[in-house]
Amino acid sequence: MAAAKHIVMVVICLVTLFPILWILAQSLKGYFDTIAIPPKIVFTPVLDNFVQVLERRGFLQALTDSLLVAAGSSLLGLTLGTPCGYALARVRFRGSESVGFLLLITRMVSPIVIIIPLNRLFAVMGLIDSHIGLIVAHTFINIGIVVWMMRAYFRDIPESLEAAARIDGWSTVGAFWRIALPSAAPGLAATTIFCFLFSWNEFMFALTLTSRSVRTSPVFIAGEFVGYLAVEWGLLSAAGMLIVLPMLIFVVAIQRNLIRGLTMGAVK
Numbered sequence: 001m002a003a004a005k006h007i008v009m010v011v012i013c014l015v016t017l018f019p020i021l022w023i024l025a026q027s028l029k030g031y032f033d034t035i036a037i038p039p040k041i042v043f044t045p046v047l048d049n050f051v052q053v054l055e056r057r058g059f060l061q062a063l064t065d066s067l068l069v070a071a072g073s074s075l076l077g078l079t080l081g082t083p084c085g086y087a088l089a090r091v092r093f094r095g096s097e098s099v100g101f102l103l104l105i106t107r108m109v110s111p112i113v114i115i116i117p118l119n120r121l122f123a124v125m126g127l128i129d130s131h132i133g134l135i136v137a138h139t140f141i142n143i144g145i146v147v148w149m150m151r152a153y154f155r156d157i158p159e160s161l162e163a164a165a166r167i168d169g170w171s172t173v174g175a176f177w178r179i180a181l182p183s184a185a186p187g188l189a190a191t192t193i194f195c196f197l198f199s200w201n202e203f204m205f206a207l208t209l210t211s212r213s214v215r216t217s218p219v220f221i222a223g224e225f226v227g228y229l230a231v232e233w234g235l236l237s238a239a240g241m242l243i244v245l246p247m248l249i250f251v252v253a254i255q256r257n258l259i260r261g262l263t264m265g266a267v268k
Contacts, residue, residue, distance in 0.1 A: 020244070026237035034233040049238035059239065062220035067246070068131050069206075069216060070199040073138035077195050078188065080139070081146030086176055088147065089154035090162075100151055106144040111204040114140075119208055129213045137205045142195040149194070153187030154180055193251060200247060217243045 026034055028045040053059055088100050118137060119128070127133030157180055165175040181188075206216040215223075221243070225236040 023237045023240050026233055027241050029234055031234055034237075049234040050242070053235055053238045053242060056224060056235075058215065058220060058224075059217075059242075062215050062217045063243070063246070065131070065214050066200055066216040066218075066243075069134045069138060069214075070196050072131065072135040073142060073199045074192055074195040076135060076139045077142035077146045078192060081143050082150050082181070082188070083176075085147045085150030086154050086180060088151045090159070100148060103144040104148045107141065107148075111141070111202075115204060115208050118205075122209060128209060129211045131214055134206060134209055134214060134216070137209055138199040138202060141198055141202065141205075145194060145198075146191055149191045150184065150187060153184045153191075157183045196250065197247065200243075 025043075027049050028047070029040070029043050030046050030048065033040050033043045084103075118140075122128050122133050122137075125133075127136065161179050161183070162172075162175040165179050166172065170178065201218065202216075203218045203222070206219045207222075210216070210219065217239075221236060221239045225232045225239060
């Protein structure tokens with residue numbers, strides 16, 4: 001029975017990792033190997049694709065733009081959404097459940113529904129093709145999930161801890177900063193990763209609200225390696241691996257808090 005479980009787990013892992021392994025294999029192939037039919041399973045690995053991608057003008061700047069936008073939108077979303085989630089978790093009022101659900105709905109709305117009015121608004125405000133404009137747009141995407149997740153995490157924290165802090169003379173804000181927020185650190189880590197991933201991978205807003213001054217990595221790849229007549233599969237795969245690498249490092253760095261965060265609150 002134990003052997004069967006291990007076999008099933010291995011199969012599931014292979015199926016899950018297959019897209020990444022396939023992209024990695026494509027990134028290590030020469031040009032003619034990438035377009036061979038049937039696809040070559042045995043080939044001589046080369047690093048030419050990675051060298052060409054790193055030398056391509058604008059690629060490193062695109063990674064920098066993605067990092068700035070993802071970090072900025074995650075920070076802004078957490079700054080605005082965490083206190084709101086705490087308020088919904090602690091303050092009981094008529095319709096509080098509906099407020100949380102309405103905020104979650106904003107994450108379900110397709111970006112194409114709001115992209116035109118948002119583009120017009122940003123054009124009037126002078127935020128088109130700027131880091132600030134894209135950070136604000138991505139915050140619109142993230143704020144709902146931040147509030148929803150943090151509300152659940154704060155509800156898992158006993159209110160008696162904050163009540164004891166207020167008895168000791170701390171204000172509600174002080175109890176939030178010194179008790180609730182540190183206790184919800186694993187939830188903050190998990191929420192941060194979700195926000196960062198959503199922003200890092202987002203394409204529609206980045207394509208519509210930016211042009212030359214700011215180009216995130218998904219927009220850069222789509223414009224540089226996907227042509228009208230052909231797709232540079234080797235370069236595209238190498239660029240994809242280089243984009244995935246920072247996220248892997250980020251997740252591994254805080255994996256302990258991530259695992260704790262994913263086992264509490266909304267995803268418990």
